[in-house]
Amino acid sequence: MRTITIAIDGYSSTGKSTVARQLADWLDYLYVDSGAMYRAVTLFALRKGLISETDFNKEALIETLSAIELEFRKNSEGKSEIHLNGENVEKQIRTLEVSEHVSPVATVPEVRRKLVKLQHAIGENKGVVMDGRDIGTVVFPNAELKIFMNASAKVRAQRRYEELLERGDSITFQEVLDNVTERDHIDTHREDSPLVKAKDAIEIDNTETNIEDQFHIILQLAKDRIAGRI
Numbered sequence: 001m002r003t004i005t006i007a008i009d010g011y012s013s014t015g016k017s018t019v020a021r022q023l024a025d026w027l028d029y030l031y032v033d034s035g036a037m038y039r040a041v042t043l044f045a046l047r048k049g050l051i052s053e054t055d056f057n058k059e060a061l062i063e064t065l066s067a068i069e070l071e072f073r074k075n076s077e078g079k080s081e082i083h084l085n086g087e088n089v090e091k092q093i094r095t096l097e098v099s100e101h102v103s104p105v106a107t108v109p110e111v112r113r114k115l116v117k118l119q120h121a122i123g124e125n126k127g128v129v130m131d132g133r134d135i136g137t138v139v140f141p142n143a144e145l146k147i148f149m150n151a152s153a154k155v156r157a158q159r160r161y162e163e164l165l166e167r168g169d170s171i172t173f174q175e176v177l178d179n180v181t182e183r184d185h186i187d188t189h190r191e192d193s194p195l196v197k198a199k200d201a202i203e204i205d206n207t208e209t210n211i212e213d214q215f216h217i218i219l220q221l222a223k224d225r226i227a228g229r230i
Contacts, residue, residue: 003029003127004226007136008218010149011195012099012183013156015206015214016131019149021079022215023222024129032122034132034139035102036082037070037115039093042102044068044084051101062110070118096164096171099179103186106133112192133187136198145225146201147218155207156180 006029008020017033024031041061045051050061071083081090092098105111112134119139123130130139136146157177164171187195197203202221206214 002226002228004144004222005123005126005140005142006129006145006147006222006225007140007143007198007201008129008131008147008149009133009136009195009198009201010131010147010204011151011156011187012180013160014149014151015159015211016149018211019215019218020129020131023218024080025078026219027127027129027222027226029127029129030122031080032072032119032128032130033080033082034115034119034130034135036090036093037118038106038111039098039102040070040082040084040089041065041068041111041115042098042105043089043093045105046097046101051105056101056104058108061105061108065110065114068114070115072122094167096169096175096179099160099183103183103190107186107190107192109192133195134193136201137196138193141198145222146198147221148197148201148203150203150205151207153177153180153184 006023008016010016017035020033021031023029042051045061048064050057069085072080073083075081081088082093083089116139119130122128123140132139136143154177157173157180160180161171161173161176164176204214204217
């Protein structure tokens with residue numbers, strides 16, 4: 001059976017990571033959360049005081065990029081988790097604070113070049129499911145299967161809000177909705193690799209689709225591509 005590369009792009013909080021993990025587990029492929037990589041760089045910048053509510057020292061971040069090492073390691077349950085300079089930061093990168101600053105960090109061309117280079121190296125042997133915002137257009141333009149995920153902003157904000165509440169974060173729904181809409185604007189309007197649907201991507205709108213049904217739809221698409229049926 002041949003192995004393929006699967007690229008899953010889309011807006012924030014559309015469940016890209018969830019379905020990508022499910023797909024990778026079912027196919028026994030490597031799962032790579034590219035968004036976690038940008039979040040880890042953002043966490044690094046926050047810890048170093050390079051970004052705040054009022055200031056972003058882009059030049060200083062660029063100068064310190066060589067000090068950032070990222071790696072995905074599987075935990076005891078076989079789930080892939082990101083490590084920043086040897087530290088497991090899977091939980092720390094999911095906070096609203098990181099979410100509020102990740103889009104500006106992701107617009108920095110030097111950051112994108114560093115991470116795209118790493119993503120290319122990770123996926124060079126195929127058998128990879130990678131999700132993000134420019135996987136099908138920039139990272140793996142020749143991926144055999146490209147998915148573009150979408151949903152209404154309010155539905156995406158509600159999902160994210162519930163997730164943050166479960167983590168114990170003290171936030172309001174409006175704060176999360178504002179963050180979602182702001183990230184949408186930044187992601188789609190940045191000069192370097194903006195969020196766009198690849199011409200050959202299959203769009204999945206999951207505004208009214210549950211996780212299980214969505215997984216089976218995408219799994220069937222993957223099976224068909226692997227078998228060469230479509």
